[in-house]
Amino acid sequence: xxxxxxxxxxxxxxxxxxxxxxxxxxxxxxxxxxxxxxxxxxxxxxxxxxxxxxxxxxxxxxxxxxxxxxxxxxxxxxxxxxxxxxxxxxxxxxxxxxxxxxxxxxxxxxxxxxxxxxxxxxxxxxxxxxxxxxxxxxxxxxxxxxxxxxxxxxxxxxxxxxxxxxxxxxxxxxxxxxxxxxxxxxxxxxxxxxxxxxxxxxxxxxxxxxxxxxxxxxxxxxxxxxxxxxxxxxxxxxxxxxxxxxxxxxxxxxxxxxxxxxxxxxxxxxxxxxxxxxxxxxxxxxxxxxxxxxxxxxxxxxxxxxxxxxxxxxxxxxxxxxx
Amino acid sequence: xxxxxxxxxxxxxxxxxxxxxxxxxxxxxxxxxxxxxxxxxxxxxxxxxxxxxxxxxxxxxxxxxxxxxxxxxxxxxxxxxxxxxxxxxxxxxxxxxxxxxxxxxxxxxxxxxxxxxxxxxxxxxxxxxxxxxxxxxxxxxxxxxxxxxxxxxxxxxxxxxxxxxxxxxxxxxxxxxxxxxxxxxxxxxxxxxxxxxxxxxxxxxxxxxxxxxxxxxxxxxxxxxxxxxxxxxxxxxxxxxxxxxxxxxxxxxxxxxxxxxxxxxxxxxxxxxxxxxxxxxxxxxxxxxxxxxxxxxxxxx
Numbered sequence: 207x208x209x210x211x212x213x214x215x216x217x218x219x220x221x222x223x224x225x226x227x228x229x230x231x232x233x234x235x236x237x238x239x240x241x242x243x244x245x246x247x248x249x250x251x252x253x254x255x256x257x258x259x260x261x262x263x264x265x266x267x268x269x270x271x272x273x274x275x276x277x278x279x280x281x282x283x284x285x286x287x288x289x290x291x292x293x294x295x296x297x298x299x300x301x302x303x304x305x306x307x308x309x310x311x312x313x314x315x316x317x318x319x320x321x322x323x324x325x326x327x328x329x330x331x332x333x334x335x336x337x338x339x340x341x342x343x344x345x346x347x348x349x350x351x352x353x354x355x356x357x358x359x360x361x362x363x364x365x366x367x368x369x370x371x372x373x374x375x376x377x378x379x380x381x382x383x384x385x386x387x388x389x390x391x392x393x394x395x396x397x398x399x400x401x402x403x404x405x406x407x408x409x410x411x412x413x414x415x416x417x418x419x420x421x422x423x424x425x426x427x428x429x430x431x432x433x434x435x436x437x438x439x440x441x442x443x444x445x446x447x448x449x450x451x452x453x454x455x456x457x458x459x460x461x462x463x464x465x466x467x468x469x470x471x472x473x474x475x476x477x478x479x480x481x482x483x484x485x486x487x488x489x490x491x492x493x494x495x496x497x498x499x500x501x502x503x504x505x506x507x508x509x510x511x512x513x514x515x516x517x518x519x520x521x522x523x524x525x526x527x528x529x
Numbered sequence: 530x531x532x533x534x535x536x537x538x539x540x541x542x543x544x545x546x547x548x549x550x551x552x553x554x555x556x557x558x559x560x561x562x563x564x565x566x567x568x569x570x571x572x573x574x575x576x577x578x579x580x581x582x583x584x585x586x587x588x589x590x591x592x593x594x595x596x597x598x599x600x601x602x603x604x605x606x607x608x609x610x611x612x613x614x615x616x617x618x619x620x621x622x623x624x625x626x627x628x629x630x631x632x633x634x635x636x637x638x639x640x641x642x643x644x645x646x647x648x649x650x651x652x653x654x655x656x657x658x659x660x661x662x663x664x665x666x667x668x669x670x671x672x673x674x675x676x677x678x679x680x681x682x683x684x685x686x687x688x689x690x691x692x693x694x695x696x697x698x699x700x701x702x703x704x705x706x707x708x709x710x711x712x713x714x715x716x717x718x719x720x721x722x723x724x725x726x727x728x729x730x731x732x733x734x735x736x737x738x739x740x741x742x743x744x745x746x747x748x749x750x751x752x753x754x755x756x757x758x759x760x761x762x763x764x765x766x767x768x769x770x771x772x773x774x775x776x777x778x779x780x781x782x783x784x785x786x787x788x789x790x791x792x793x794x795x796x797x798x799x800x801x802x803x804x805x806x807x808x809x810x811x812x813x814x815x816x817x818x819x820x821x822x823x824x825x826x827x828x829x830x
Contacts, residue, residue: 210632214621306619313585313613314636314679317605525604 211328226336237347283366291378296395300386341371357446373509380513384520538715543593559744568726569719571736612681618672645678666697737816757798
């Protein structure tokens with residue numbers, strides 16, 4: 207059965223691995239390119255702007271050079287898991303049903319579960335191994351470009367690095383394979399894969415991810431708070447962190463509301479507006495870069511559980527349903 | 530069935546299969562003894578494919594039971610002593626013939642590779658050719674080689690000739706019958722064209738509307754039936770309704786198919802033993818309400 211599954215999948219598997227290899231090659235190239243550039247311009251290891259060698263002008267030039275790469279790359283890396291997973295998963299069983307070949311395979315001396323699991327393993331394992339490598343290489347290669355990418359905690363950096371890339375691929379395979387098994391239609395299974403993937407990805411990022419672990423909270427003056435989002439290194443929130451909330455306090459330390467819509471053009475800066483509303487200190491809560499792997503692990507587990515549930519449903523349906 | 534399993538290849542007891550749209554097969558009871566070549570005859574949609582799918586384990590019965598060589602089909606693959614050739618001969622289109630045979634070997638612990646190879650060679654099929662490039666007849670021969678490579682005791686063929694030209698039909702039937710003669714295996718062959726089977730099969734299972742109307746050895750079936758031909762009588766044929774399978778009037782003449790000695794006390798009829806085709810057609814017509822209600826002229830065969 208292994209040989210048959212490999213013979214059926216080999217084109218698909220080899221193309222997927224080739225695609226992953228090309229993207230990995232691009233990542234490695236840009237890593238070395240960026241490191242060389244930083245060494246040549248004396249900004250090696252700079253992640254923030256400071257008064258020393260990581261000067262504003264040098265860092266701006268650095269950002270300008272890699273801005274478009276850092277903007278385009280995540281788009282590719284966001285699409286890859288769902289596309290690879292969709293092409294590996296959706297036709298896996300749907301095409302057999304469409305061409306009637308499941309009748310051939312399942313009227314031999316091979317049980318349904320062995321047929322199902324062998325096909326699934328041959329289709330999924332190489333692609334998962336490839337995306338695992340891809341995610342880790344992406345993490346490593348984008349490290350020097352942290353300043354340009356504003357870290358790896360926010361979308362799309364978080365979704366395109368680390369182990370979640372593999373988890374997303376696994377989910378896409380599971381949705382595609384199970385949908386193909388239930389609906390027996392490749393195109394429908396593909397469409398469903400994309401729809402489910404987007405829904406789950408966006409839903410998890412918006413609802414679940416902020417709650418994986420407690421954010422760090424930090425208080426500061428209005429001036430410090432105002433520096434949020436700047437890359438000066440003097441901000442309340444580090445530039446590579448993921449800010450999830452803020453609170454405002456008056457001079458007495460009581461929490462107050464801030465109404466941005468009451469800011470007037472005569473206020474000039476946001477600081478004046480904050481002061482006019484009696485706001486003295488600002489508190490920001492955020493997930494620092496140090497929580498990256500913790501969040502990656504939790505998110506991967508969520509997708510792993512979802513994928514396992516879907517695959518179990520598929521296996522159950524295969525045993526229960528007519529063919 | 531218990532004690533009978535020793536000489537029964539395929540047995541069904543009150544077998545029924547219900548799809549969402551209704552019953553495809555119901556109250557189906559018969560036994561196919563070992564060594565027979567059986568024709569599974571019925572119009573399209575009679576439940577022939579459903580019966581075969583139930584036997585291979587592709588489907589599970591909604592009621593009753595089916596036994597293949599004494600075993601109940603399950604989800605662990607088809608019984609190794611049963612080989613099945615599905616109606617549209619599903620094969621992996623991008624595989625070569627050789628790769629397809631290799632697949633047969635990979636899927637079956639009991640597999641006669643040399644035999645399967647020889648069958649493909651006998652069919653004149655190039656082993657390096659892709660399945661997608663084969664003609665209908667060649668595809669059928671490859672699918673047949675894959676089925677026979679399992680060295681089955683029971684071979685089930687679902688409409689094996691349906692999409693073939695007359696020459697290929699004859700070749701495929703010859704190839705099947707040559708192997709049957711050599712191995713003595715039991716064959717269940719479905720078709721809606723009885724002419725393909727006459728002279729080949731010695732057993733008949735007649736399905737119509739999801740029910741078994743006739744099952745048994747051809748010799749016995751023919752001996753149990755008579756065609757009565759006589760003048761059409763105004764008062765009716767006067768035979769017990771249960772014994773008359775079909776009564777057809779053509780002009781002033783009437784033809785009856787009568788079963789189980791229902792003809793013994795009659796006079797004025799010419800008695801003939803029916804041919805297999807006459808027998809099957811009479812049962813099929815009588816099982817089909819839309820056709821038997823038509824005017825007598827149309828019913829002339």
